Amino acid sequence: MWALARQGYLEVRARLLRAAVGDEGMSTVEYAIGTIAAAAFGAVLYGVVTGDSIVNALTKIIDKALNTTV
Template sequence: MRHRCKAATSAEYAIGTIAAAAFGAVLYTVVTGDSIVSALTNIIDKALKTPVK
């Protein structure tokens, strides 16, 4: 019985690791997309050009 618990736990960690890797890949694709990069660039440019009062 104890051996089954270890195997189940290992399988759960493996599934969690795969899910985290897939989420990271999707997030990387979204963040490095052209629209996101240009939007962030515009925000940074606007912030740097804003006069300080």
Template structure:
């Protein structure tokens, strides 16, 4: 009985600690997420609404009386 408990405990510890290959998968997912975020950000910034909003802000700032 004691040997069985020791074996089960050892397997649980090994399963919870083993992370072979996890760092490569994490880097790959992080790289894909960063590229997707960059593509979305580029699409938003180059869209007409952002350009028009920034133009209005700049024009308003330049038209203010000092």
């Protein structure tokens, strides 16, 4: 009986190791998700940077720095 339980344990362990270590088909999905995330982040960043509030804030900072008296 113990031999049968040990054999079952070893089979389950081997399956878990193959599932944890094996990466068949995962690289393509990971690259696709990473590419989509990067494109979305770029779109959001572009929208924020080209917005009026950011341009106005940067202009004020530059004007303040150029008009500072020492």
